[in-house]
Amino acid sequence: xxxxxxxxxxxxxxxxxxxxxxxxxxxxxxxxxxxxxxxxxxxxxxxxxxxxxxxxxxxxxxxxxxxxxxxxxxxxxxxxxxxxxxxxxxxxxxxxxxxxxxxxxxxxxxxxxxxxxxxxxxxxxxxxxxx
Amino acid sequence: xxxxxxxxxxxxxxxxxxxxxxxxxxxxxxxxxxxxxxxxxxxxxxxxxxxxxxxxxxxxxxxxxxxxxxxxxxxxxxxxxxxxxxxxxxxxxxxxxxxxxxxxxxxxxxxxxxxxxxxxxxxxxxxxxxxxxxxxxxxxxxxxxxxxxxxxxxxxxxxxxxxxxxxxxxxxxxxxxxxxxxxxxxxxxxxxxxxxxxxxxxxxxxxxxxxxxxxxxxxxx
Numbered sequence: 001x002x003x004x005x006x007x008x009x010x011x012x013x014x015x016x017x018x019x020x021x022x023x024x025x026x027x028x029x030x031x032x033x034x035x036x037x038x039x040x041x042x043x044x045x046x047x048x049x050x051x052x053x054x055x056x057x058x059x060x061x062x063x064x065x066x067x068x069x070x071x072x073x074x075x076x077x078x079x080x081x082x083x084x085x086x087x088x089x090x091x092x093x094x095x096x097x098x099x100x101x102x103x104x105x106x107x108x109x110x111x112x113x114x115x116x117x118x119x120x121x122x123x124x125x126x127x128x129x130x131x
Numbered sequence: 132x133x134x135x136x137x138x139x140x141x142x143x144x145x146x147x148x149x150x151x152x153x154x155x156x157x158x159x160x161x162x163x164x165x166x167x168x169x170x171x172x173x174x175x176x177x178x179x180x181x182x183x184x185x186x187x188x189x190x191x192x193x194x195x196x197x198x199x200x201x202x203x204x205x206x207x208x209x210x211x212x213x214x215x216x217x218x219x220x221x222x223x224x225x226x227x228x229x230x231x232x233x234x235x236x237x238x239x240x241x242x243x244x245x246x247x248x249x250x251x252x253x254x255x256x257x258x259x260x261x262x263x264x265x266x267x268x269x270x271x272x273x274x275x276x277x278x279x280x281x282x283x284x285x286x287x288x289x290x291x292x293x294x295x296x297x298x299x300x301x302x303x304x305x306x307x308x309x310x311x312x313x314x315x316x317x318x319x320x321x322x323x324x325x326x327x328x329x330x331x332x333x334x335x336x337x338x339x340x341x342x343x344x345x346x347x348x349x350x351x352x
Contacts, residue, residue, distance in 0.1 A: 042171070051185060086175070089140040090183040129290040 005121060008044055008054035009114060011102070012038040012072065015062050018107040025111075026118045038062060039072025046083040046097060050085065056096045056121035058114060063101045073101060095124055132161035132227045132252075134259045135168060140179055143221055144312035146242040147180070150191070150218040155180070155244065157197035158224035165259055167245050168223030170197045176223065176244060201228025204235060214239055250281075267337025267344065273325055274317040280333075282309035288330040 009016030013034045019026040023030055031054065035041050049057045057082050061073035077099050084094035098120065100113040140264040147153050155177045162168025179194040184191040194217060200206045201224035210220075210232070226247040233241055250263040264281040265280045271278050272289065280286050284302035290310030294301030298311045317323045337344070 042174075044174045045180050047175070051182045077180045082175075086140065086179050090144075090179055091186070092182075125282065 005029065005056065005118070005125065007114070007118060007121065008033065008049035008052070009060065010035065010041050010049065010056045010057065010058040011110075012036075012041075012062055012067075012076070014068060014104055015060050015102045015110070016080030018110050022111055023109050023114055028118055028121075030114075031123055037069045037072035038095050039069055041076050041079055043079050043083045043086065046079065047086065050087070050092065050096075055125070056098070056117060058117045059097070059099045060102045060110060060113065062104050063100075066104050077101075093124060094109065096121060132164050132250070134165045134248045134251040134261070135162045135223075135225050136248055137172065137176065137223070137245050138243060140176070143242070143244055144180065144183055147191070147219050147221060150240075151189075152192045152194070152217045153180070154194045154196060154213055154217040154220045156222045156224070157195075158199075158201045158228055159197055160200045160202065160224070162225055162245060163197070165251075165253065166257070168225075172223055173197050176221070178238075180221075191294075197244050200224075202231055204231070207232060207235060210236055210239070213253060221327055258292070264338070265332075266335070267339075268334060270330065270333075273328075273330070274313045275320070275322075277309050277313050277316070279309050279313070288333055289326075289341065309339070 013036055015038070020030055020032070031049070033045070033049070038059070040080055041059055046059065056118050059076055061067070061076040064073065067073040072122045080097060080099040082101045084097055087097060088092050096116045100112060100117070152175060155173050157163065157168050157170055157173035163310060166172065173195050177195045180191060180193050194213065196209070196213065198209065210235050214236060219242060220312060220346055221234065222232060223243050223244040225245065226243065229241055229243045232239055234319040247259040250265055251259040251261045254260050261281050263278060266280050270280070279288065279290055284300055284306070287310060291308050291314070292301070295308040295311055298308055300306040300308045314323070314326070317325055
């Protein structure tokens, strides 16, 4: 049932070099949106991704201490906290929004995180349908 | 500055439930500085409203604008063009802005997007603390600039109370006792005798007890 799920991945351009081909093991419709820095990812970008049909949104930023711009990655994490609160208020499970610190330019770690997120969303979906 | 906080989104959604075109209107004054109602918060709320309404199967058109201020009539003038385009306004200004829109544009259905909380200072990133209650009769000339009306849970004019322990307030342990601070500061300055004078009961009429407060400056009016 995973193929029907749409995931949006919002990431720092420097965090991730992986393309869709690298994520062939994830049986979901993937949309990768790159930003100049994790600090550029706004709460509105996250909400818009949900509005554009994503059932899960994953925000990825550089590992702590490695952000080109100092604290862009920490800002991204805080935006995710803010977006989760809004999602909860409007009745969307905050579990469908995840944040990962990803080693810079390590596509493998990024792919593993996307896989883990996909499994989490899939599990939530299955549980939701079972209710 | 005036500190405000966004109202719960379900309450905002309930207010605009009958409408399909609304204006989310921010203010670049105090509420922008306290991150409750500036351009960014307008964009976030507008997007949240669109998302929530699409999930309800009742899509909504949301126009986003932020005015320089909502507490001056001249800054509200663009509403003349905007009002015919929308059915309702969600204002992220403080209560002053919402009231002024309601006064000047009686036909506009204007709803508050924030709760107006207090007059406060930005003491750290993302943290605002009350410093003034706008009681209209300052006594901080006698209290080393620290206001016991705003910062003492009992609004004591002659403090501290018997509950102050170790410099902390008995009402809330995370709150410093402002009277302890006042006494320590005056002691350091050698001005403790200032407190020998008993402050009489406060006249609360300037605080609003006498009805609507109005200030007129004759040389400008």
